[in-house]
Amino acid sequence: MRISQKLAQAHSSPNPPPATFSFEFFVPKTSQGVQNLYDRMDRMYDLNPIFIDITWNAGGRSSSLTNDMVYTAQSTLGLETCMHLTCTNMKVELIDEALQKAYASGCENILALRGDPPLDGSESTGDFKYAKDLIAYIRKNYGDHFNIGVAAYPEGHPEEDLDDLILEYLKEKCDVGADFIITQMFYDADNFILWCDRLRKIGITIPIIPGIMPISTYAAFMRRAKWSEIAIPQHFLDALEPIKDDDFAVRQKGTELVSEMCQKLIDSGHIKHLHFYTMNLERSTIMVLERLNLIEPAKSHEIVGGAELPWRKSLHPSRSKESIRPIFWQNRKFSYITRTATWDEFPNGRWGDSRSPAFGDIDLCATELLRQSPKKAYDLWGSPKSLQDFSKIIILYLQGDLKSLPWSDGPIGDDSAAIIDNLISLNKKGFFTMNSQPSLNAVESSNKIYGWGPKNGYVYQKQYLEFLCHKDTLAKLLDQIDTFNNLKGDNTSSVISYYAVDKLGSLTTNCEEDEINAVTWGVFPGEEILQPTIVERTSFLAWKDEVYRLFTEWVKIFQSNILEIEKSEADEFVNFITKFSDDFVLCNLVSNNFIDENQTIFKLIDALETPDL
Incomplete structure (x- = not known):
């Protein structure tokens, strides 16, 4: 304007x-x-x-x-x-x-x-x-x-x-x-x-x-x-x-x-x-x-309530009417805007045309994905050499002692307070969390933490959890989820929906190929129901490329010797992260029961009785 x-x-x-x-x-x-x-x-x-x-x-x-x-x-x-x-x-x-x-x-x-x-x-x-x-x-x-x-x-x-x-x-x-x-x-x-x-x-x-x-x-x-x-x-x-x-x-x-x-x-x-x-x-x-x-x-001069949308709106003319985004880039708005800049006919339909040959191309990101200088990255995250080291870094972030992670550009938000103890517990058990949101049921749109959209409205969220876990552990977890869903009966199948993909792109899911799951929505007087945050297959696979490339770029910092640290330290880090990205799978879970008190997903993971690292 x-x-x-x-x-x-x-x-x-x-x-x-x-x-x-x-x-x-x-x-x-x-x-x-x-x-x-x-x-x-x-x-x-x-x-x-x-x-x-x-x-x-x-x-x-x-x-x-x-x-x-x-x-x-x-x-x-x-x-x-x-x-x-x-x-x-x-x-x-x-x-x-x-x-x-x-x-x-x-x-x-x-x-x-x-x-x-x-x-x-x-x-x-x-x-x-x-x-x-x-x-x-x-x-x-x-x-x-x-x-x-x-x-x-x-x-x-x-x-x-x-x-x-x-x-x-x-x-x-x-x-x-x-x-x-x-x-x-x-x-x-x-x-x-x-x-x-x-x-x-x-x-x-x-x-x-x-x-x-x-x-x-x-x-x-x-x-x-x-x-x-x-x-x-x-x-x-x-x-x-x-x-x-x-x-x-x-x-x-x-x-x-x-x-x-x-x-x-x-x-x-x-x-x-x-x-x-x-x-x-x-x-x-x-x-x-x-x-x-x-x-x-x-x-208060423009927005009544918590925010216009639950994510930062672009002012670029081709995106000014964008109202829906995949949740995966919730904490990575820089790479999301860059990645989607040339998706065909944007915004097409709900949020973009996944059939575009340009959709999700990792090379669309002209700058490096790791948004820190080598020295800053080392000062922030050091050189983790074990799962315990890796877990400690994420826990420091969750506790507010670190301001960013390779996959999260800014500090942990106040909206995570309701589940922060659960997230810390997961990281101690080898489930390395990357993104999450608690469930909400009819929270007023003026709420300072969770609110968004016009006044006198109500916002809703499904519990969402995204993490990296070992491929062997994941197999057990998905079996547990399938059993849980089956016990709920055919009328409520896929109470927990999931996507899981490894570095090579091997995907496991219980969702239909063209299924789009709104995980955030709002109801406002005189308005259509707004669904600004979604989970779906094609964008998740594009996000997978970005996640694993982040690990590749992190490794390059130590391989280049630009940090001037001991070779043994660099080698230990490179070996650990390389094996980690080979063995760990990216997974997201959605609890479609939005009146749940944010415990269903956590209880399913706890039931595996995975010992702390």
């Missing part, structure tokens, strides 16, 4: 927040830095910013990475994204390429900038001299598709001494097609409010969004203020100078000062939205938002 529309929607609601907010991120220099930033952006999604923006380096350096990050933020993370686009030293061909990629990714917002001039003082060699030229070009070629933002300088521009002329240039950008203004950082609230008055008097009516730079350390605060040539109010200096060597104290006091400045802007009536220059950090920004009491009010 266009930023101006989102702002209007947020502030015209029956109970609008005092202000909304957004975040700016810059493109990191390393691939692992990019990955870590995705994780940070993912966490900050939960603060519910109106949008984020991603910077563009002058002259087009790292431009392709900017486009990639815009696509990931928009499509995978579900964050409304604004792409910076500078025209200094940019040929029209590069501008066209960047705009087309942004358009294709579903991005509807561009911050059109001139960019920094060449350092040697020469003129730009690009096809556009000023930001207004870039704005006019975007309008000519894309009409109103893009919401276009422009930069402004409340304390003047270093290349121009005359304030009136600076405002005239800003008015020209607005007249040629700008939709909103984002300003340079500042700390003088009184000066900014007077500047806003001047903009309104010369006929600038579009939203003015102040750029807010939180204070994290004294040295960074002073360096950025000097570099941007902005004034620092004396009361800022008086408060920070005595504690400048205490980073913790500076951040605390800086939060107070910046929060007071923001509150003054909001109270002035000119400002309804704050844009934070995060510097790819999160804590300082979050502290300001907390102090302004904006985090909780802002969460």
Whole structure:
């Protein structure tokens, strides 16, 4: 959605927040830095910013990475994204390429900038001299598709001494097609409010969004203020100078000062939205938002209830109406979006065409599936050399002491609390859990942990359990399940449905070939029943490929010797994981009795009397 529309929607609601907010991120220099930033952006999604923006380096350096990050933020993370686009030293061909990629990714917002001039003082060699030229070009070629933002300088521009002329240039950008203004950082609230008055008097009516730079350390605060040539109010200096060597104290006091400045802007009536220059950090920004009491009010501007869906919705245009996903990728949204990007006629019917020749192709994932650097993977998970070691890693994750696993991008969710003790018990017995959900029977859609969808609805879940276990143990378990199902009689056959597959693709199941089992659904007033999470055969086999490839990539880290560890340690790990992936089978179980109290599956496994590892 266009930023101006989102702002209007947020502030015209029956109970609008005092202000909304957004975040700016810059493109990191390393691939692992990019990955870590995705994780940070993912966490900050939960603060519910109106949008984020991603910077563009002058002259087009790292431009392709900017486009990639815009696509990931928009499509995978579900964050409304604004792409910076500078025209200094940019040929029209590069501008066209960047705009087309942004358009294709579903991005509807561009911050059109001139960019920094060449350092040697020469003129730009690009096809556009000023930001207004870039704005006019975007309008000519894309009409109103893009919401276009422009930069402004409340304390003047270093290349121009005359304030009136600076405002005239800003008015020209607005007249040629700008939709909103984002300003340079500042700390003088009184000066900014007077500047806003001047903009309104010369006929600038579009939203003015102040750029807010939180204070994290004294040295960074002073360096950025000097570099941007902005004034620092004396009361800022008086408060920070005595504690400048205490980073913790500076951040605390800086939060107070910046929060007071923001509150003054909001109270002035000119400002309804704050844009934070995060510097790819999160804590300082979050502290300001907390102090302004904006985090909780802002969460209610779009979604009533727990969430829109029980998984993160993509904002890519081809997926915007997606309402159903296989549960297997519940904790792997990055690889799910990448894998399904080219599934034919997506979304076709319920969620995709499994007959497509591209469906489930493991090579669709252009990046490595193991979303950690070798060092980070080693720091997190070490080098397990036995089933006991492997079990301990998963149990640490379940207890909240590890933030990720090779097959789970983020920490364990609160929704697992009801079955966490059972999951820990299973891992001690050699059933290595990968994904699960408890059964739910008519939980209100506003429930903070399990709720999703429109208000006044009810959500339901079948108990789902996915794990790896030894092929010999699995055979005994499936016999036990078949016996259990038969005892229940023909009318309720397959009370427990299952799929099990080994590394080579040998599948065992009690489900029909084209059977689709909804394991999550919701009932809402005046709506069709929504079934957003499913289990079915073809996508499970695609997921199998990903799971076993994760083990392959984990092994490669140790084979490459990039970790510089003892060869004996590396060899032990490689031998263990290689044998593990050969001997262990991927299995999922669904208890179709959703009024069950989450014990049927666990009791069936416990009945095997498998000793602890």
